[in-house]
Amino acid sequence: MFYPQIKKIYEYLPENTHDYIVINEHLHDLIITVDILNIRQYDYNILMKVLKNQMSFNMLLDIVAIDQIELDGVVERFKVEYLLLNMQDHIRLSLIHYINESDELYSVASTWPNANWMEKEINELFGIGFKSLKKTGLFLPPFKKGFPLCKDFKKLTFPEYTKREFIVEKVDNVTDLNDDFEYLSVKNLVLPTGGIPEIQCRIRGSRIEDLKIDLGNNHRGVEKEIESKNVHQVIPYLERLNFHSSSFSSFLWCRMVEDILKIDVPDRAIAIRMIFSELLRIIEHSITINNLMIELELPIKSVQFLNYREGLLKLIESYSGGRVMNNIARIGGVSKDFPFSWRHDCLQFLEKLESELARFHKEIVSSRLFKERTFCAKISPKDAISWGVTGPNLRSCGINYDIRKFTPYDFYEQVDFEVPLGIHGSVYDRYLVRVEEIFESIKIILQLLDNLPLGPVMNIQFDLGQMKDKKSELDLTYQNNIELTLTSVEKYSYCESPAGELGIFLKANHQTSPYRLKVRSPSFSNYQILEKVAIGEEVESLWAIYRSLDINLTELER
Amino acid sequence: MTEKMHTQTSKTSFLGWLRNWSMASLPWPFYVGSSCCGAEFLSLYSDRFQGELPFPVLRPEESDLLLIAGNISHKYLPQLIESYNSMLEPKHVILIGNCAIDGGPYKNYNVVQNIEDYIKVDFKIFGCPPSPSAIINCLEGLKETIIDGN
Numbered sequence: 001m002f003y004p005q006i007k008k009i010y011e012y013l014p015e016n017t018h019d020y021i022v023i024n025e026h027l028h029d030l031i032i033t034v035d036i037l038n039i040r041q042y043d044y045n046i047l048m049k050v051l052k053n054q055m056s057f058n059m060l061l062d063i064v065a066i067d068q069i070e071l072d073g074v075v076e077r078f079k080v081e082y083l084l085l086n087m088q089d090h091i092r093l094s095l096i097h098y099i100n101e102s103d104e105l106y107s108v109a110s111t112w113p114n115a116n117w118m119e120k121e122i123n124e125l126f127g128i129g130f131k132s133l134k135k136t137g138l139f140l141p142p143f144k145k146g147f148p149l150c151k152d153f154k155k156l157t158f159p160e161y162t163k164r165e166f167i168v169e170k171v172d173n174v175t176d177l178n179d180d181f182e183y184l185s186v187k188n189l190v191l192p193t194g195g196i197p198e199i200q201c202r203i204r205g206s207r208i209e210d211l212k213i214d215l216g217n218n219h220r221g222v223e224k225e226i227e228s229k230n231v232h233q234v235i236p237y238l239e240r241l242n243f244h245s246s247s248f249s250s251f252l253w254c255r256m257v258e259d260i261l262k263i264d265v266p267d268r269a270i271a272i273r274m275i276f277s278e279l280l281r282i283i284e285h286s287i288t289i290n291n292l293m294i295e296l297e298l299p300i301k302s303v304q305f306l307n308y309r310e311g312l313l314k315l316i317e318s319y320s321g322g323r324v325m326n327n328i329a330r331i332g333g334v335s336k337d338f339p340f341s342w343r344h345d346c347l348q349f350l351e352k353l354e355s356e357l358a359r360f361h362k363e364i365v366s367s368r369l370f371k372e373r374t375f376c377a378k379i380s381p382k383d384a385i386s387w388g389v390t391g392p393n394l395r396s397c398g399i400n401y402d403i404r405k406f407t408p409y410d411f412y413e414q415v416d417f418e419v420p421l422g423i424h425g426s427v428y429d430r431y432l433v434r435v436e437e438i439f440e441s442i443k444i445i446l447q448l449l450d451n452l453p454l455g456p457v458m459n460i461q462f463d464l465g466q467m468k469d470k471k472s473e474l475d476l477t478y479q480n481n482i483e484l485t486l487t488s489v490e491k492y493s494y495c496e497s498p499a500g501e502l503g504i505f506l507k508a509n510h511q512t513s514p515y516r517l518k519v520r521s522p523s524f525s526n527y528q529i530l531e532k533v534a535i536g537e538e539v540e541s542l543w544a545i546y547r548s549l550d551i552n553l554t555e556l557e558r
Numbered sequence: 559m560t561e562k563m564h565t566q567t568s569k570t571s572f573l574g575w576l577r578n579w580s581m582a583s584l585p586w587p588f589y590v591g592s593s594c595c596g597a598e599f600l601s602l603y604s605d606r607f608q609g610e611l612p613f614p615v616l617r618p619e620e621s622d623l624l625l626i627a628g629n630i631s632h633k634y635l636p637q638l639i640e641s642y643n644s645m646l647e648p649k650h651v652i653l654i655g656n657c658a659i660d661g662g663p664y665k666n667y668n669v670v671q672n673i674e675d676y677i678k679v680d681f682k683i684f685g686c687p688p689s690p691s692a693i694i695n696c697l698e699g700l701k702e703t704i705i706d707g708n
Contacts, residue, residue: 140668141633148667196592196634216633218592221666237663243594243687287600306604313601324597324687554593 006030006093012050017043030093037099041106041131048111057084057093058385060112062520064505065122067151071509077101078128082108083492083505083520087385087399090406092492104129113532114388114525117215125149139219139557148224197546197553199530206539211531219557223517230512231257231484235329238504241519242555243324244287245280247273248497249519250329252504255409256493257331260486260508263462267453269333270410275448276328278441279316282353283309284498284550285392285434291547292431296373304360311349318342331484332462343449350442361435371428377533377545379425387532388525391500392437393549396422396429403496415447427541427548434550437498483512492520499523499550523549523556575705581622581648582704585697588621588645589614590638593628595655595687602690622646623700624677627687629657630670642677650704652681652696655688662686 010018020035034047051057061083068074076098084093097105107130109115119130120138127147146153198214222241226234238249251273258265290305313323319342320327320335328334364370379389381397394401402419404412420436422429486508494503500522507516526549534545591599601607615621618641630638642651653673656662659682661671673679680703683696 139633196590217631218629219631219633219668220593220629220664221668222664225664225666240594240663243597246594290600303604306600307606310601310604310606323601323689324594 006055009050009055012054013047014043017047021047030091031096032093033096033098036097036105037103044106045110048108051084051093051095052111052386055086056088057086057091059085059087059388059390060108060115060118061085061092061388061501061503062505062518062524063115063118063122064516064518065126065128065149066507066516067126067149069151070515078126080105080122080128081505083503087401094492099128101127104131106130107132112386112388114386114528117524117528137216139216141216148221153224197551199542199546201534201539201542203539208534208537208539208542211534213527213531215553215557217557218553220554222558223519226514226517228513231331231486234514234517235331236325238519239325239327239329240554241521241558242284242497242499242552244284244552245498246324247276247280247326247328248495248502249504250326251277252493252495252502254329254331255495256491256504256506257484257486259493260489260491260506261484263332264459265333266456266459268337268455269457271448271452272334272338272457273329274410274412274415275445276316276326278445278448279312280326281441281498282438283312285438288498288547288550289431289434292427292544295543295547296370296541298367298370298373304356308353308357311353315342315346315349318345330458330462333456333458337457343452346445347449350445354439354442357435357438365432373541374427374431374544374548375424376537376541377427377548379529379533381425383529383532384425387529389500389529390522390525391496391498391550392433393430393500393526395419396433397425398423403494403501409495411448415444417444427545430548485510485512486514494520497522499552499555500526519555519558521552521555521558523551523553527551527556578705582701585612585623585650585700585704586615586621586646587612587623587625588618588641589625589627590630590634590641591625591627592630592634593655593657595627595657598654598687598690598693599625599627602693607690607694618642619644620646622649624649624651625654626651626658626673627654629662629664630673631668632670633668635670635676639676650680650700651677652683652700653679654683654693656684656686659684 006023009021009023013021017039020039022033024031024033034044036044039047064081064083066079066081067077068079069077077100078098080097080099082095082097084095085091086093099105105119105128107115107119109119117138119133120136122128123130123133124137124140125148127150140148196217198217200212200214201208202210222237226237229237234253235250238253239246241249257263286305286308290303290309293305316326316328317323318339322328379393379397381399383389384394384397384399389397390401398421400419400421403409404417405419417440420433420440422433486506488510489506489508492503492505494501496502501520502522503520505516505518505520506514509515530546530549534542537545589596589599591597618624622645624642624645626638642649653659657664657669658673661669663686665671670676681696681700683692685692
């Protein structure tokens with residue numbers, strides 16, 4: 001397919017590097033292995049430029065590191081994998097490096113600016129060095145010892161906290177203090193949604209001159225925790241990553257495990273998953289718009305969006321019993337079928353939502369004040385791609401890229417919907433795209449509810465309710481299904497979450513629990529562009545810009 | 559009338575009772591909401607649970623009620639202690655959710671497991687996350703304890 005074309009890459013590279021760069025194709029995935037120890041930095045940078053410009057792998061999705069110490073027949077300690085995306089032909093490529101503890105990698109932050117945080121994260125959690133990277137922490141306090149995601153990690157020790165220590169730490173940050181400048185450390189504790197953001201900015205007058213984002217308030221070590229859990233136990237941890245649209249990651253995980261172990265899922269279960277995905281998309285978009293309205297401090301009644309969310313949460317509550325944590329996803333299907341008259345309630349609510357939102361939207365768009373205050377923080381399409389921005393933020397710049405359309409999963413190929421696009425990439429465009437996406441989601445749900453397939457909602461092998469009746473016969477299969485063993489596999493799956501491309505990278509090694517699981521959070525790249533976009537804007541609109549990017553810090557820091 | 563009130567409450571004076579009563583009627587909450595439990599706060603402002611919770615204050619120096627929802631990381635702990643120390647007296651603390659109480663499902667390197675070693679806690683609401691009605695019930699219980707003077 002694309003494999004012959006990628007061989008052209010050798011034409012652009014110097015001849016002495018040809019031995020160190022090997023191209024493979026494995027199950028429709030392209031893999032390039034780079035011998036990092038023998039290649040020079042100059043040639044390595046050329047390779048990156050060629051991949052980005054000539055081969056148009058223009059987006060860096062994620063960098064994943066694996067500690068291979070417990071794997072059999074492996075010489076090198078670490079494997080570092082760069083996941084790249086070609087947005088023209090929708091092809092994904094993984095660029096692989098094998099290194100030992102003493103070796104260092106070359107930084108790619110000059111080609112893809114969003115690699116900055118990814119490299120810092122790997123440096124902090126694995127101890128892998130990067131040339132020309134400042135040794136500053138991303139998630140953990142600077143005085144920690146040990147690398148938590150290494151397999152031989154025991155315990156992280158922290159010193160006892162005193163008030164004095166904290167003050168000393170803060171004084172260090174204000175060394176640049178000048179007469180002209182003012183250093184401002186802002187924290188947003190007003191809206192307790194999606195973690196505690198902390199931003200330091202240098203301002204002149206009321207304009208932002210420089211901006212630095214602090215992370216680490218919400219790091220919970222989910223990836224380390226998951227390494228000791230079995231396939232079913234992973235689901236609640238993934239649900240708690242992004243709590244406004246919690247089922248997206250758990251549906252993705254179930255789809256991934258079902259693909260690996262070749263478990264059949266009934267059509268009705270897939271349709272139910274799609275319906276709840278779209279309901280959750282409406283929830284997250286309405287929360288984002290609500291937060292934006294509150295930060296703008298406009299005389300607009302934004303409690304309406306909270307009411308939409310509450311109505312949708314009520315629907316989820318009547319289905320599964322869970323509110324924010326949806327408790328829908330199961331491996332082999334969904335937890336249960338729709339209760340009596342659920343579909344009627346859902347249709348009634350969506351009808352109300354559509355008419356009310358249309359009226360409200362008309363009101364907002366006609367407000368001149370809203371337009372003036374939100375026509376700021378423009379993201380250019382070129383920046384958006386090279387910084388790895390995905391989802392509605394990317395579409396608001398006018399780039400038509402939606403995973404549901406171009407690499408469809410579930411039944412998205414068979415439903416009819418449009419991809420709303422913006423023009424300028426400003427806060428206003430991001431608001432417009434989100435509102436239009438709510439209408440498109442309603443369209444998808446109505447189509448699915450009209451054509452809901454009949455049949456069971458769970459693969460019969462995994463149906464615990466069925467098994468209780470004839471447990472003696474099925475005792476063996478029951479045990480096998482509880483302790484599912486993952487085959488030796490390395491896989492990256494993705495879906496279109498409300499914030500952007502949500503991905504899960506899995507490395508399994510014939511065990512019941514994953515060997516390494518990495519979540520590609522859309523916010524990880526979407527948040528980094530704030531460092532570029534907010535410069536030159538008013539300080540008052542900083543939080544409005546932040547809210548318009550739809551950033552969830554618990555999902556980002558994991 | 560005043561004597562009757564005096565005997566009903568455990569306060570030494572009527573003025574003391576009045577102070578407690580007024581404080582209980584209008585707590586000034588300061589939020590630290592780091593994760594899922596913080597998301598349930600939003601529900602309290604929708605029309606379904608309208609008016610149950612006062613709006614938060616921006617600075618800990620102006621507040622007398624600290625609501626900690628969700629896990630506290632080792633990086634945020636010093637700032638939390640500083641916020642707690644700068645709050646107005648008498649101060650009350652409510653922990654919301656299992657993560658704040660004992661780390662919940664996150665028994666690992668970056669989540670504080672024993673927050674009671676650092677600050678004095680009055681109420682704990684268990685759940686992962688607790689429902690909004692549980693939070694409202696707890697706030698009512700807090701009102702009663704403040705009026706009783708405990």
